[in-house]
Structure formats: C-alpha cells, structure tokens
Amino acid sequence: MNEHALVTVTLEEPMVAGKNPRADSRQDSHDHIPGSVLRGALAAVWLREHGTGANTSPEFERIFEGEGSFGPLHYASSKPVPLSMLTHKYEPTDECHTLWWDRARGEKASYCPVDNCASPLEESKGQPYDEVPSIDRTMVALSTEGVALDGSLYSQRAVQDGLLLRGWVHGDAVRALYPEGTAVDSLLLGSRRSLRGEATVEVDTEAVPEPVELYGEEVVLRLAAPGAFVDEFGMPSATPDPEELSEQLGVSQVEIIDSWTRWEEAGGWHAASGLPKPVERVVAAGSTYRVKCVELPTETARRRLMARGIGLRRREGFGALYRCEPPWGIGAWTSKVAPLKRSRRLLPAFRKRLEELRKGVPDDDRFHKALRDGGFEEDYAEAFRTMLRIDDVKLYEQLLDFLEKP
Ligand SMILES: [Zn+2]
Incomplete structure (x- = not known):
C-alpha cells in the first residue's frame, strides 16, 4: 500500500x-x-x-x-486565504498588480501603493479564496425518529x-x-x-504531493483545515509541537519564529458511541507558521509532510496543509492577453470555459488542438496559452470581461 x-x-x-x-x-x-x-x-x-x-x-x-x-x-x-495575508479592504482596481501581501514572507504594507486604488489593507480572517458555488435547498425538518414535522421548513446551503x-x-x-x-x-x-x-x-497513488513552502532555511506551513495542537501539559496550544515538526521534516531542531493564528471551537461526532464529542479549542483553517530549521529539510520530507499534515486528530481532517501562491491582480495580466483583442472569434469559447473552470473541470483539448492546428501569430498564440494557464476563476472572468470590452 x-x-x-x-x-x-x-x-x-x-x-x-x-x-x-x-x-x-x-x-x-x-x-x-x-x-x-x-x-x-x-x-x-x-x-x-x-x-x-x-x-x-x-x-x-x-x-x-x-x-x-x-x-x-x-x-x-474554497481554500482559506492564509491568516498571514494582508488583503485589499476595497475591491482592487484594474491597475493593481499585487492583491495580497504575505507577512509569512516578510511582505508588509498598510495601503495598496497604486494611486488610483490606495485601498487600506486588512488582515485575512481565513475566509475562502473566492465565492463558492452553492445552492439553497428547502428541507422539511425531521423529528429524531425521522418523521417529518408539520410546517417545519428550513433552508440549507448545499455545495x-x-x-x-x-x-x-x-x-x-x-x-x-x-x-x-x-x-x-x-x-x-x-x-x-x-x-x-x-x-x-x-x-x-502515483500523484506526488507538492512540497511545503521553503524560503531560505525557513519552512512556511499553512493549515487547509483547523489544527488541533496541545502543549506539554496537554492543554490546547496555538502552535504545533516543534518536536513533531523536526521529526517529520527530518532535521535535528526547528523553531517556530512567527505565527498568524485564530482560535475557534470544534465539536464532532463520535460514530461508535453516537454521542457528540466535547468541544475543543483549535486554531482556524488558514493559520500560518514560519519555522526555522537548523538544517535544510529535504524535498522528499517536505512532500511527505504535505500529505500527512500536522498535529492531532489528523484522521478527522485536522492539521491538513496546503501551499498558497498569492494571486496577481488583473493589472499584471492585461498586457499579456491583449493580443487576443485583435479577433473576437475565440471569445465565446473562452466564455464557455469559465463555467467549466468554476466547477474545476475545464476541457481544454479543443483549445490545444486549435493551437496545434496553428495559423496564429506568435504573440496571439502566447496570449492564448496564457489564458489557458489561468486557473483562478475570478481573474479569468475579469480578463474575459477585459477582452470582450470593445
Ligand atoms: Zn489596489
């Protein structure tokens, strides 16, 4: 196995x-x-x-x-915006290149430096990256015996x-x-x-996890789910156990030199007994740690840690990790895709791709075939490839709006 x-x-x-x-x-x-x-x-x-x-x-x-x-x-x-990020308080303009500033990588600012924007920046609360496609369903409330209760309709959000x-x-x-x-x-x-x-x-089982982020001798760990950590006395802790980290990263010693965390409560359900679990203090998804390692951890160890996660209750999804590359603002992209404005022929197909991208399953075969069949000028083809590389739904939609503007 x-x-x-x-x-x-x-x-x-x-x-x-x-x-x-x-x-x-x-x-x-x-x-x-x-x-x-x-x-x-x-x-x-x-x-x-x-x-x-x-x-x-x-x-x-x-x-x-x-x-x-x-x-x-x-x-x-649906991934959380890491708590280390400073984000635009107001909607960024088309001229903004940088959307987030990552304090875990030493980036700091109070305002967006673009004159026409100058939005103050605010600390991320671990909200999802972007709007999450969901639908509301109206349900009939059931009694504990599973019988419909008269007139007890309620609505529920579904993925x-x-x-x-x-x-x-x-x-x-x-x-x-x-x-x-x-x-x-x-x-x-x-x-x-x-x-x-x-x-x-x-x-x-052949897929290889991406390694956790490494900058110089410092590893940055970001939680994709809440994290459950305890200190040496078994009390809830806001930071992971350095011994666990050094063992998993295969280095003799680590030091957590900075962290961006938020407490929240987690309950749960114990299936075997059919009883709720006691509420526990955990740190929120999006919590981020900067960890200094005495030696450089290997890429293999960093990949392993990504799939394993950190802390307690990992079997319930706690302590899962992810990488985060801050998105670039549309201002950093418009010149790259501008050649596509020369012909409107592809725009309906790009628009259709937006819906597929929202669901996470773009079918790009027809685009790659069109590229292979060629006949495009080089700058046009490169702009075409740039559009296909974008997997950020919001950015893709903004670029599409830009291209469709006469
Ligand atoms: Zn801005």
Missing part, C-alpha cells in the same frame, strides 16, 4: 456537510468536504462490506482510528453538484480507499442521512 493517495471527487448531486447543528431554522454548511466527512463515508462502505461488527476489529481501528490522515477535499476557491474537489489521504488511512480490495469509485458524502450527495471518486 502506498504511503499517500490523491483523492479526486466529482459531486454528482449537491452535498450538505453541516457544521455544528444550530437551533434556528438555517443550518450552516461547509463549502468543501471536511476530512471527517470523507472518513465517515469510507467507514460506511467498509462496514457495509465487512459487517457492522467490523468496527471493533484491530484493522478497522488502525485504518479509521489510527495515525493516518483523511485530509479535507477542496477546490481552488453545488458538478464540482471537482481534491485532497490527500495518508498512512494507514490509505487502506480505507480499498474497502473491497479495489479502489473505491463512488461515495455518498454528507453529514445528514437524508441528504447524502452521490459522488464519483478517483484514487491516484
């Missing part, structure tokens, strides 16, 4: 992954698939195959309750179907992806029995 696997999920139906249930009529929902939801769905398949009695077997405990990691599944715009989400599974948890020996190819995802979203699943 490989040490890690990249899991890609395509939602065939809208999915509701409820956050902690609330008393009012609106239940808030996650905008991605938390690791705990992926793990719950895989455990359900496992028990269907092996019988419900299997949940006390040593194998089940090793896979689902052990040291492995079930990372969250994200798409580009839109058609989206493609990705994340890593690491260690003993990889075995969970093979409930019957072969890789699982579909799952019912969601935290409510009445509202499970069907999804197709692809398991890739």
Whole structure:
C-alpha cells in the first residue's frame, strides 16, 4: 500500500456537510468536504462490506482510528486565504498588480501603493479564496425518529453538484480507499442521512504531493483545515509541537519564529458511541507558521509532510496543509492577453470555459488542438496559452470581461 493517495471527487448531486447543528431554522454548511466527512463515508462502505461488527476489529481501528490522515477535499476557491495575508479592504482596481501581501514572507504594507486604488489593507480572517458555488435547498425538518414535522421548513446551503474537489489521504488511512480490495469509485458524502450527495471518486497513488513552502532555511506551513495542537501539559496550544515538526521534516531542531493564528471551537461526532464529542479549542483553517530549521529539510520530507499534515486528530481532517501562491491582480495580466483583442472569434469559447473552470473541470483539448492546428501569430498564440494557464476563476472572468470590452 502506498504511503499517500490523491483523492479526486466529482459531486454528482449537491452535498450538505453541516457544521455544528444550530437551533434556528438555517443550518450552516461547509463549502468543501471536511476530512471527517470523507472518513465517515469510507467507514460506511467498509462496514457495509465487512459487517457492522467490523468496527471493533484491530484493522478497522488502525485504518479509521489510527495515525493516518483523511485530509479535507477542496477546490481552488474554497481554500482559506492564509491568516498571514494582508488583503485589499476595497475591491482592487484594474491597475493593481499585487492583491495580497504575505507577512509569512516578510511582505508588509498598510495601503495598496497604486494611486488610483490606495485601498487600506486588512488582515485575512481565513475566509475562502473566492465565492463558492452553492445552492439553497428547502428541507422539511425531521423529528429524531425521522418523521417529518408539520410546517417545519428550513433552508440549507448545499455545495453545488458538478464540482471537482481534491485532497490527500495518508498512512494507514490509505487502506480505507480499498474497502473491497479495489479502489473505491463512488461515495455518498454528507453529514445528514437524508441528504447524502452521490459522488464519483478517483484514487491516484502515483500523484506526488507538492512540497511545503521553503524560503531560505525557513519552512512556511499553512493549515487547509483547523489544527488541533496541545502543549506539554496537554492543554490546547496555538502552535504545533516543534518536536513533531523536526521529526517529520527530518532535521535535528526547528523553531517556530512567527505565527498568524485564530482560535475557534470544534465539536464532532463520535460514530461508535453516537454521542457528540466535547468541544475543543483549535486554531482556524488558514493559520500560518514560519519555522526555522537548523538544517535544510529535504524535498522528499517536505512532500511527505504535505500529505500527512500536522498535529492531532489528523484522521478527522485536522492539521491538513496546503501551499498558497498569492494571486496577481488583473493589472499584471492585461498586457499579456491583449493580443487576443485583435479577433473576437475565440471569445465565446473562452466564455464557455469559465463555467467549466468554476466547477474545476475545464476541457481544454479543443483549445490545444486549435493551437496545434496553428495559423496564429506568435504573440496571439502566447496570449492564448496564457489564458489557458489561468486557473483562478475570478481573474479569468475579469480578463474575459477585459477582452470582450470593445
Ligand atoms: Zn489596489
């Protein structure tokens, strides 16, 4: 069994992954698939195959309750803006090249330096990168026995179907992806029995995780999910354990020299007992750490750490990591794509691609074929390729608007 696997999920139906249930009529929902939801769905398949009695077997405990990691599944715009980022308080102008300033890389400013903008900058709160495609569903409230309650309608936000989400599974948890020996190819995802979203699943054991970011001798770790850390007395800690980091990075010593974090509370549900877990203090997704290493960690160790994550409760998706390249403003791109303004012929196809990009699945074969068939002038072809390289939905849409403007 490989040490890690990249899991890609395509939602065939809208999915509701409820956050902690609330008393009012609106239940808030996650905008991605938390690791705990992926793990719950895989455990359900496992028990269907092996019988419900299997949940006390040593194998089940090793896979689902052990040291492995079930990372969250994200798409580009559901990832959190790292807490180390300073972002535009007001909408950036078309002239702004820089949109975010990353304090984890020593970038600092109070205002955007572009004269026509001069927007004050504000600290990220870990909000998603961009608007998340979702739909509202109106539901009938059910009693605890599963009977519809008269007149109890409520609305619930669901993650839109058609989206493609990705994340890593690491260690003993990889075995969970093979409930019957072969890789699982579909799952019912969601935290409510009445509202499970069907999804197709692809398991890739050849995929290589990107390494965690390294700048000189300093590693920057960013949390794609909340992080659960404790200090030497077992009390909640806002920072990861340096010993865990040095061991996982394969260096003799590390020092956490800076951090950008925010506390929040995490509950959870203990499936075996059917009881809620006690609420715990954790740090929010988007929390960022700058870690000085005595020796240079190898690229292999940095890739491994990316798939594994850090801290406690990794099997529930806590402590998952990601890289973040701050997006460039449209001002940095318009001159690069401007040659496409010479002919409007391709614009309808580029517009169609926007919808596919929103769902994370652009089909670029026809574009690559058009490029190969050629006949384009070199600057036009290069601008064409630039458009295809952009996977940031918001930026792509802004550039399209720019190109469509007469
Ligand atoms: Zn600006």
